[in-house]
Amino acid sequence: MKNIKLLLIVFIGFSAVLCAQTKKATNSLLWEISGNGLKMPSYLFGTHHLIGAKFADTMKVLQEKLKSADAVVGEIVMDSTTQTKMAPFLVMKNNTLDSLFTKAEYKEIENYFKSKQPGFELKQLNNFKPAMVAIMMMLFESPDMLKDIGEGIDDSFQKYAKKNGKSLYGLETAEYQGALLFDSDLQKQKKALLKSIREVDKSKQKMEELKTYYIAQDIDKLTELFKIEDEESKEFMTELLKNRNNRWLDQLPAMMQKQSLFVAVGAGHLVGNEGLIKGLQAKGYNLKPVATN
Template sequence: MIFINKDVRLKVVLLLLVVTINQSVAQKKAGVENSVFWEVSGNGLAQPSYLFGTFHLMSHRYADSLTQVSSRFAAAKTHVSEILLDSTMSGKMMTAAQLEGTTLDRLLTPEQFKQTNDWLQELSGYDLKMFNSINPMTIQVLLTALLQQRHYPLDPIKDIAMDLYFQQRAAKEGKQLIGLETFDDQIHAIFGQFTYERQAQLLVATVAEKDKALTELKSMNKLYREGRLTQLETLMADQVYTPKEAAVMLDNRNKKWMQQLPGIFRQQSTFVAVGALHLAGENGLVMLLRNAGYTVKPLLTK
């Protein structure tokens, strides 16, 4: 993205990698208790490990204010995240976001292109023509990030996205770093399963209901700060993804991660930070770990 510097671009890449996925619950499921922070023990573990549900649009300063989260993080020997981020991610994501064989103005009708352009200009001052070679899913997530920045502004240089912050802090403190999936895994979940036409449908639906998008974003910020996981899950049930799409983006990934987490937990105390909605529902990590025989209890964040 030519209009933002390198540091900000990496934060947008982080959003592209994880925000879309964590807005993908397509049906209501069995809930778990209201918390975004959990202790995992029992089932032969010598020491407890921890699950923390992040909000990818919030900064490290909010994470630092969560005293109980911070203390458990400091004590853990291993840090686990969805994907290990590095300086190569920006270029990789921009390559993956490029359209092949078409352009955005061909995928959208003139009126749809104008409506999307008007909203982008309102939020950023930039023209959609600058992004005519970028796929619709990327534009949709960019609009969400810009909407968050408009109403919950962060310093684009000083503030660090929450997930990236935990990784950087873990590296500084000498913790073992583990990513649960690869860049290619996440690219498939975000882009690979969607045709360009389906991506365009999702973008158009978001733009057509931009007032609803703002209402939901404000609710999401409030519910997350209050630790109301079940209400976050219910809010996300109104999203437009099909059950099959949601399974690829969320449930299937949780089940794949469960093939790795027990072995990681057996080694040493671990702090897992993944998008909050990966913890919710009958196919969320909390329930999957309980079904595997672990004791998973909610903790206060402060």
Template sequence: MKKISFLAIIAFIVATISVHAQENSLLWKISGNGLKKDSYLLGTLHVMCEEDYSLKDKIKNLIPLVDVLTLEVNIGSEENKAIIPEMMKPDTTFLKGLTPAELAKVDSILTSQQLSIRMLDMMSPAVFVSILSLKTLNCSDPRNIKTMEVDLQSMATAAGKRIDDLETLKFQMDMLNKMFQASDLVTYLNMMDDMPAISKKMVTAYQAENLKDLETIIYDNSYLSKEEQADFLTKRNQDWITKMPSKMQESSNLFAVGAGHLVGDKGLIKLLSAKGYKLTPIF
């Protein structure tokens, strides 16, 4: 009896380790629930330094298998291309609420980063914060930034696949502009010295496909409040989960979205599972 119990315990431990190991994947097959063809869910890191970037074979090999590449936003669509100039326009009221002391602090920090507060006279706050985020990556050559979505779209287009999206560029830009107020700029700039270490942790977790570590970093309240997390992740996940089933019924999709949308109790992996789909990690 003791021998049987011991073997049962060992089997349980091995099974538990296997289950947790299986969670370490950024690529998942979506099947079942009446789907005629499998679809796939990929977590991306939107922007990376060239030295940190790689597009794994398991991702490349999927392009011929699916009918549609579905991104958060299809920048190349005619609708989105038409509004890019409007979305990049500066907000002349953005800095109005800051005190002279805060303006001087912002100007000083930006100057130390080889940037200028006058950049906000030329671009929208959303574009400006994107530039700030690139600075935190500490790339060996900032000119060589890699974007997985661009590579995926190029491959899909070359293979004759349709490109679709889950939301519009206007929605994303409006969301970012709403989330990023002048007071947030002050807070963000005060954290600039800490941001490279956070970015490094995120890249390391992403390269290891460690969903648990990614979840911990992404849901760290020091740089995203509960309200911002809801706007940036939860509400969008809930919106996407209403759109994905019909897309999967029509065609086999590769959904490529930011990795933060996969993780957590309100992430796409759990939301899709709750809808009756079978989610299988691909290694």
């Protein structure tokens, strides 16, 4: 797996079709942060971890704001050590898929993969956790996504920072993300994987809707899509979005006081009542959408 970071983010999920429409003023992925004693504005941009950097390259204003910032901030700092740090979280200790699942369940999973790639043997993945198998399943569903992505948006911002002598910070560690995505109870992961297999068309549709709304920069639609409807995933999604947002909101004020930041995190973290936009407003900052072209 040449890019574990890319694989991880499929689990959170985005995807699909560009729809031509006029964006409302508030429907921007880029927000200016000012006020509350800041000497210089910072910028908050919602990324899509499975869209190529070319999407951001076309946004002239976005590139200007990135250039004007003193530092780039991402969810984690992505470098040559990221894969090594995350790899241990992907595999099971003292367990295997053929032991965790019943024979019938194991066969069901294997049949799914064989339907996508004849001759596939699930034993190749026998030591991986079910959550990792679920990610690989989504990659099988969206092969064109990986073929077209090239360099991702998040990575491109960080490479720009390194190349241009800007400071680069991560809001959390690679180890934390690895634990978040893969250290949950194996029985819960097992149940989630089987559900994904059985409801693959539904999951794929949601991925497609997410990319459509993202490219259209439709904040209202993204907000609706990120509402937690499934009680089974509520605990995970609370940690994935709400709790992480709160920790980031504790870190950002001091960072913005020192430097002008360009903060690039998944778009799901911006939206909703518990998102970063409303969270920063509650702390007294002014947030203004910025037209990106």
